[in-house]
Amino acid sequence: MAPLSMPGKRRRICTRRPTIESLPIHVTVEILARVSSSSFTDLYNSKLCCKELQKATEEDYVLQHISIPRDRFSVVPWTKEGKLITFLKRCKECGNVEALYREGMVDYFSRKRIETGLENLKRAANKGHVEASYVYGIILICTERKFAQGRKLLDDVLSNSDINITWLRKRIKAVLRQMWVTNSMAGSESDEGEEAHKYSCTCSQQSDEANRGWPLDEDDVGRRCQSCNWDCEIKSFRAMLQEYYCN
Numbered sequence: 001m002a003p004l005s006m007p008g009k010r011r012r013i014c015t016r017r018p019t020i021e022s023l024p025i026h027v028t029v030e031i032l033a034r035v036s037s038s039s040f041t042d043l044y045n046s047k048l049c050c051k052e053l054q055k056a057t058e059e060d061y062v063l064q065h066i067s068i069p070r071d072r073f074s075v076v077p078w079t080k081e082g083k084l085i086t087f088l089k090r091c092k093e094c095g096n097v098e099a100l101y102r103e104g105m106v107d108y109f110s111r112k113r114i115e116t117g118l119e120n121l122k123r124a125a126n127k128g129h130v131e132a133s134y135v136y137g138i139i140l141i142c143t144e145r146k147f148a149q150g151r152k153l154l155d156d157v158l159s160n161s162d163i164n165i166t167w168l169r170k171r172i173k174a175v176l177r178q179m180w181v182t183n184s185m186a187g188s189e190s191d192e193g194e195e196a197h198k199y200s201c202t203c204s205q206q207s208d209e210a211n212r213g214w215p216l217d218e219d220d221v222g223r224r225c226q227s228c229n230w231d232c233e234i235k236s237f238r239a240m241l242q243e244y245y246c247n
Helices: 025-038 040-047 051-056 060-065 082-093 097-109 114-126 130-142 147-158 165-177 191-200 204-211 226-243
Strands: none
Touching (some): 025 051, 025 060, 040 051, 060 082, 097 165, 114 130, 130 165, 130 226, 147 226, 165 226
8 A cells, every 4th residue: 555645745846947058069059150140249258158158159150150340350460469360360261251351351452462362352252241242343353354253243232222332332441441552453454344334334325314414423323334333333442442552
């Protein structure tokens, strides 16, 4: 015969609340990657919570998606601090688009490492970095004679309604301002490209009618033909290079 239990007495069940340490590592890494893509500060604070999170923030997948704030990390690190250099190098090795873009800009326009700079800009553009797509497209048109590919990149940027072209130029200009520009691409615009624009421009009559003789504004991308858009962006970008060019 089973023993009788005491009336009114219940067994206490001990339960633990789930913690971040109890999550599978791949879930933790995915969470941190999403955090890192929107806020470097939040990722840094997560790193200070515990050893498990500190270790997870060093995963390649997190560094690939991390947002590198330009107000905290100069495009050209002026300090020789080992941790900073190592961090930026790791980000680039993991395929971080901002790190690839920065390295590409510095290599191509400052260090005159044309091939490596072009490759880094290409990788960043292929991953969807808007500034890299803009710059790489202009380089392809002006120096690589790959007109169709370069124009396609520029068209994708200029036709994107979510991108303000004035904001984009300012972002690129801010990057150039932080480096010694030694490659101004002077004299690199091809005669073939000039002729292609001359015979493909379709907006001269339209602009006269639309503006009653007044020229279109530099930022009025939507009211120019594609050829004039390409031409305007190339001239604008080369003017930036000339502004910061150092002999």
